Amino acid sequence: xxxxxxxxxxxxxxxxxxxxxxxxxxxxxxxxxxxxxxxxxxxxxxxxxxxxxxxxxxxxxxxxxxxxxxxxxxxxxxxxxxxxxxxxxxxxxxxxxxxxxxxxxxxxxxxxxxxxxxxxxxxxxxxxxxxxxxxxxxxxxxxxxxxxxxxxxxxxxxxxxxxxxxxxxxxxxxxxxxxxxxxxxxxxxxxxxxxxxxxxxxxxxxxxxxxxxxxxxxxxxxxxxxxxxxxxxxxxxxxxxxxxxxxxxxxxxxxxxxxxxxxxxxxxxxxxxxxxxxxxxxxxxxxxxxxxxxxxxxxxxxxxxxxxxxxxxxxxxxxxxxxxxxxxxxxxxxxxxxxxxxxxxxxxxxxxxxxxxxxxxxxxxxxxxxxxxxxxxxxxxxxxxxxxxxxxxxxxxxxxxxxxxxxxxxxxxxxxxxxxxxxxxxxxxxxxxxxxxxxxxxxxxxxxxxxxxxxxxxxxxxxxxxxxxxxxxxxxxxxxxxxxxxxxxxxxxxxxxxxxxxxxxxxxxxxxxxxxxxxxxxxxxxxxxxxxxxxxxxxxxxxxxxxxxxxxxxxxxxxxxxxxxxxxxxxxxxxxxxxxxxxxxxxxxxxxxxxxxxxxxxxxxxxxxxxxxxxxxxxxxxxxxxxxxxxxxxxxxxxxxxxxxxxxxxxxxxxxxxxxxxxxxxxxxxxxxxxxxxxxxxxxxxxxxxxxxxxxxxxxxxxxxxxxxxxxxxxxxxxxxxxxxxxxxxxxxxxxxxxxxxxxxxxxxxxxxxxxxxxxxxxxxxxxxxxxxxxxxxxxxxxxxxxxxxxxxxxxxxxxxxxxxxxxxxxxxxxxxxxxxxxxxxxxxxxxxxxxxxxxxxxxxx
Numbered sequence: 001x002x003x004x005x006x007x008x009x010x011x012x013x014x015x016x017x018x019x020x021x022x023x024x025x026x027x028x029x030x031x032x033x034x035x036x037x038x039x040x041x042x043x044x045x046x047x048x049x050x051x052x053x054x055x056x057x058x059x060x061x062x063x064x065x066x067x068x069x070x071x072x073x074x075x076x077x078x079x080x081x082x083x084x085x086x087x088x089x090x091x092x093x094x095x096x097x098x099x100x101x102x103x104x105x106x107x108x109x110x111x112x113x114x115x116x117x118x119x120x121x122x123x124x125x126x127x128x129x130x131x132x133x134x135x136x137x138x139x140x141x142x143x144x145x146x147x148x149x150x151x152x153x154x155x156x157x158x159x160x161x162x163x164x165x166x167x168x169x170x171x172x173x174x175x176x177x178x179x180x181x182x183x184x185x186x187x188x189x190x191x192x193x194x195x196x197x198x199x200x201x202x203x204x205x206x207x208x209x210x211x212x213x214x215x216x217x218x219x220x221x222x223x224x225x226x227x228x229x230x231x232x233x234x235x236x237x238x239x240x241x242x243x244x245x246x247x248x249x250x251x252x253x254x255x256x257x258x259x260x261x262x263x264x265x266x267x268x269x270x271x272x273x274x275x276x277x278x279x280x281x282x283x284x285x286x287x288x289x290x291x292x293x294x295x296x297x298x299x300x301x302x303x304x305x306x307x308x309x310x311x312x313x314x315x316x317x318x319x320x321x322x323x324x325x326x327x328x329x330x331x332x333x334x335x336x337x338x339x340x341x342x343x344x345x346x347x348x349x350x351x352x353x354x355x356x357x358x359x360x361x362x363x364x365x366x367x368x369x370x371x372x373x374x375x376x377x378x379x380x381x382x383x384x385x386x387x388x389x390x391x392x393x394x395x396x397x398x399x400x401x402x403x404x405x406x407x408x409x410x411x412x413x414x415x416x417x418x419x420x421x422x423x424x425x426x427x428x429x430x431x432x433x434x435x436x437x438x439x440x441x442x443x444x445x446x447x448x449x450x451x452x453x454x455x456x457x458x459x460x461x462x463x464x465x466x467x468x469x470x471x472x473x474x475x476x477x478x479x480x481x482x483x484x485x486x487x488x489x490x491x492x493x494x495x496x497x498x499x500x501x502x503x504x505x506x507x508x509x510x511x512x513x514x515x516x517x518x519x520x521x522x523x524x525x526x527x528x529x530x531x532x533x534x535x536x537x538x539x540x541x542x543x544x545x546x547x548x549x550x551x552x553x554x555x556x557x558x559x560x561x562x563x564x565x566x567x568x569x570x571x572x573x574x575x576x577x578x579x580x581x582x583x584x585x586x587x588x589x590x591x592x593x594x595x596x597x598x599x600x601x602x603x604x605x606x607x608x609x610x611x612x613x614x615x616x617x618x619x620x621x622x623x624x625x626x627x628x629x630x631x632x633x634x635x636x637x638x639x640x641x642x643x644x645x646x647x648x649x650x651x652x653x654x655x656x657x658x659x660x661x662x663x664x665x666x667x668x669x670x671x672x673x674x675x676x677x678x679x680x681x682x683x684x685x686x687x688x689x690x691x692x693x694x695x696x697x698x699x700x701x702x703x704x705x706x707x708x709x710x711x712x713x714x715x716x717x718x719x720x721x722x723x724x725x726x727x728x729x730x731x732x733x734x735x736x737x738x739x740x741x742x743x744x745x746x747x748x749x750x751x752x753x754x755x756x757x758x759x760x761x762x763x764x765x766x767x768x769x770x771x772x773x774x775x776x777x778x779x780x781x782x783x784x785x786x787x788x789x790x791x792x793x794x795x796x797x798x799x800x801x802x803x804x805x806x807x808x809x810x811x812x813x814x815x816x817x818x819x820x821x822x823x824x825x826x827x828x829x830x831x832x833x834x835x836x837x838x839x840x841x842x843x844x845x846x
Contacts, residue, residue: 052652052656053656054656054659054818054819055656055658055659055660055662056819056825056827059663059666059821059826059827062667062670066667066674069830073670073674073677073830077674077677077681078681078839080678081678081682081685084678085139085552085555085685086139087555088138088548088552088555090371091555092378092551093374093377093378094377094381097378097381097385098512098513098516098544099548100354101346101350101509101512101513102512102513104350104354105346105349105509105512106130106133106140108345108349108508109126109501109504109505109508110127110501112501112504113126113127123501125501125502125530126501126505129534129537129538132696132699134692135689135691135692135695135696136541136542136692136693136696137541137545138545138548138552140541242258242262246258246259247738247742248738250742250745251737251738251742256725261297268289307724307726308727308729309418309419310415311415311729313414313415313416313417313418314412314414314415314717315515317388317480317481317482318384318385319418320417320418320475320479321475321476321479324475325475325476331387331390332384332387332391335347335383335387335390338390343390344386344389344393344511345511346386346389346508346511347389347390349508350382350386354378354379354382355383358372358379361375385514386511386512388479388481388482389485389511389512390511392476392486393485395476397474397476397477399477399483407477407480408715410477410478411478411479411480413478414478480518480715481510481515481518483521484510484514484518484521485511487520487521488506488510488517488520489507491525491528502530502533502534502537506533506537509537513540516540516543516544517536518715519705519708519715520532520536521715522704522715523702523704523705532702532705535699535700535705539705539708539709542693542696542700542709542736543709545689545692545693545736546732546735546739549735549739549740550735553739553742553746556682557746559750560746563750563754563757564753566671567753567756567757570668570671570672573664573668574665574771574774577664577665577777578772581657581661582777582780582784584618585654585657585784587614587618588619588620588650588654589654589788590614591615591620592620592647592791592795593787593791594611594614595611595639595640596794596798599798602636603637603801604637605636606634606635607634607635612634615639620647621639621642621643637801637802640798640801640804641802641803644803644804644805645805647795648795648805648806651788651792651795652807652819654791655788655792656819658781658784658785658788659820659821659827662782662785662827665774665777665778665829666778666828669774669778669829669830669832669836671757672758672774672836673830675753675757675758676755676758676837676838676839677838678754679751679754679755680838680839681839682747682750683747683751684841685747686740686743686747689740689743690740690744693736693740697733709731710731712724712729712732719731760772760773773833774832774833775832778829782822782823785820785821785822788820789816792810793810796810
């Protein structure tokens with residue numbers, strides 16, 4: 001059983017986050033953050049109009065934030081989409097440094113190409129290539145003009161068995177083992193050899209039936225059996241859920257290692273339960289299968305990290321050279337003292353685009369500090385590779401002295417050497433580890449096993465990398481990127497290639513991210529031409545775009561969670577207004593109308609019990625039995641005079657509250673429209689990416705480059721091996737396919753949620769139900785606002801008779817329009833049920 005589940009500067013960063021939050025916070029909730037008003041029962045205070053945010057002012061604020069016309073709303077939808085997509089770059093860390101450097105390289109070479117005379121034919125080729133890249137690399141469109149747009153396994157098994165024997169010896173003296181011995185399913189139903197502990201004995205214990213003496217289970221034994229069956233069943237459920245709901249399953253990668261592992265565990269666990277009721281040998285077979293599969297998965301998962309370390313070590317030229325070449329260590333540590341003419345093009349570019357911007361940041365809170373620290377790590381990672389490139393350019397060791405096969409053996413030797421040594425990150429983590437964590441690490445049997453793996457080879461590697469050997473074979477020869485750098489520079493110099501943007505871009509990218517071009521070492525220079533150059537850039541773009549898709553997927557998962565929550569808030573808002581507030585305010589308005597009608601009919605006649613009850617229940621007056629002789633004084637005139645201040649305030653608060661609710665509905669109307677726009681934009685984005693990656697697969701025709709992208713093969717390193725499978729390492733094409741499928745699911749879910757928000761139908765757990773459309777609710781609110789306005793006018797006519805003082809007369813049209821807005825003043829839904837349609841992607845925003 002397995003229970004291991006589961007820049008530019010600071011201001012621009014803040015602006016991006018604010019805009020993202022503004023999109024996700026749902027425009028429909030903006031009104032909730034406006035000053036809220038309610039009908040008050042307190043009559044003894046005058047209304048302070050300076051503190052009231054009138055409905056017209058609220059609407060003005062909403063339209064300023066969200067857009068004051070359909071065209072502005074749609075323009076903002078495009079802006080929100082761009083902010084949403086570009087926010088993925090705030091989530092990237094050093095592992096995605098090639099994404100950042102890719103765009104800086106494109107910018108630099110674009111500016112370089114723009115300055116070249118138009119007569120050079122390579123310039124249009126370069127810009128056409130950049131236009132092609134926009135189909136894959138997400139933000140490339142911003143950079144072009146709008147017109148283009150295995151002894152080894154034995155040691156593992158022996159180490160594992162040794163560790164488990166020690167663990168068993170340690171546990172043997174513990175009393176808990178007496179209980180643990182029974183924490184597995186009973187043997188099959190009727191086996192004479194296990195009558196005292198088999199399934200039959202357990203069944204008798206569960207049913208409390210009288211049984212022969214030799215079949216009786218002790219109470220703790222029966223409990224242990226039950227707990228063991230429970231654990232097996234729980235494991236079966238968890239393994240089944242994980243296998244069926246994993247990202248690999250959703251993406252159609254059904255036979256990934258994790259899926260196969262969990263699926264087989266689930267089958268074996270199910271068999272272990274089923275075979276309790278069968279005769280031999282099925283129970284034993286299930287037990288043996290479980291044991292064998294457990295040994296296989298443990299061995300495989302011990303090997304997987306070692307493979308991942310080997311692969312990383314093969315590419316980790318910096319850490320190896322930093323340890324083994326004192327001159328490089330000095331060169332890197334003193335890089336800030338280099339003059340501009342001593343720096344490589346990539347170093348100058350990084351200084352301009354990253355280092356200077358980072359130095360200008362001054363974090364003021366915890367979130368900004370996290371972004372700042374992440375930026376420092378990204379910059380450090382970029383600078384390490386670019387120090388290598390600059391160092392390679394300054395030394396002039398000839399590769400002609402070594403056969404390619406010998407060099408490839410050196411590169412593997414370096415990987416094997418570094419794979420078992422602690423990396424820089426591990427050393428830093430060890431320095432920060434406390435006493436408790438260090439003790440846990442020391443007692444971890446897995447760590448003991450890791451120290452045993454390939455020990456003979458480790459000693460051989462340590463003996464090989466001696467100072468004497470490194471004087472015969474220079475440290476740089478152990479780095480494949482050194483060979484790539486020298487081979488490429490020799491080619492362009494030998495061909496006399498100058499001022500060609502294609503080759504300048506590749507030169508810059510080899511300085512920044514050489515392993516995105518490592519397959520060029522496999523292609524003879526006699527075959528190199530413009531077409532190979534373009535295919536190489538396509539491959540680089542493909543890798544960058546593939547990495548971006550991972551973050552797009554994670555982002556869309558969050559977006560779907562947000563729109564799902566927004567739909568709940570939308571329904572809650574509509575239901576609250578239509579079911580609770582509109583009826584309540586309707587009753588208040590009707591009560592005020594009846595009071596006024598009673599005053600006009602007979603101001604001195606005592607009001608009816610029914611009217612008094614309505615006025616009391618709606619918070620307009622207090623009960624007469626508590627303060628006055630009702631029969632003598634409780635007349636409409638008395639009530640209007642006694643409660644004049646409260647009534648005046650009630651009228652204004654009615655108008656303000658109803659207007660606020662109407663503004664909420666206006667925001668809902670805009671939010672639904674923007675959800676539909678975003679769904680359309682995401683659909684288009686998905687369509688473009690799927691077509692773009694498909695087109696790129698047709699553009700890359702060279703066998704070596706294609707094998708690099710499709711299989712992960714380069715030099716004599718084979719991809720798609722068993723070790724790759726166990727380590728969950730897949731080539732760029734397969735990772736791209738996976739995340740495109742996952743993104744397609746998230747886009748579809750977003751589109752469905754956006755469509756539902758534009759309907760009145762909802763699906764419940766058992767029964768479907770309906771809610772009112774914002775159109776209907778808004779009409780009801782407007783009718784109540786109009787009634788409130790009429791009440792204000794009517795009460796104003798009798799103000800002198802009852803001593804009511806109003807802050808503004810009906811003749812003050814400016815104030816009347818603020819508190820009693822109507823459609824003629826722009827107080828209306830911008831779209832409505834029949835007008836909420838997704839934007840037209842073929843229509844140009846002006």
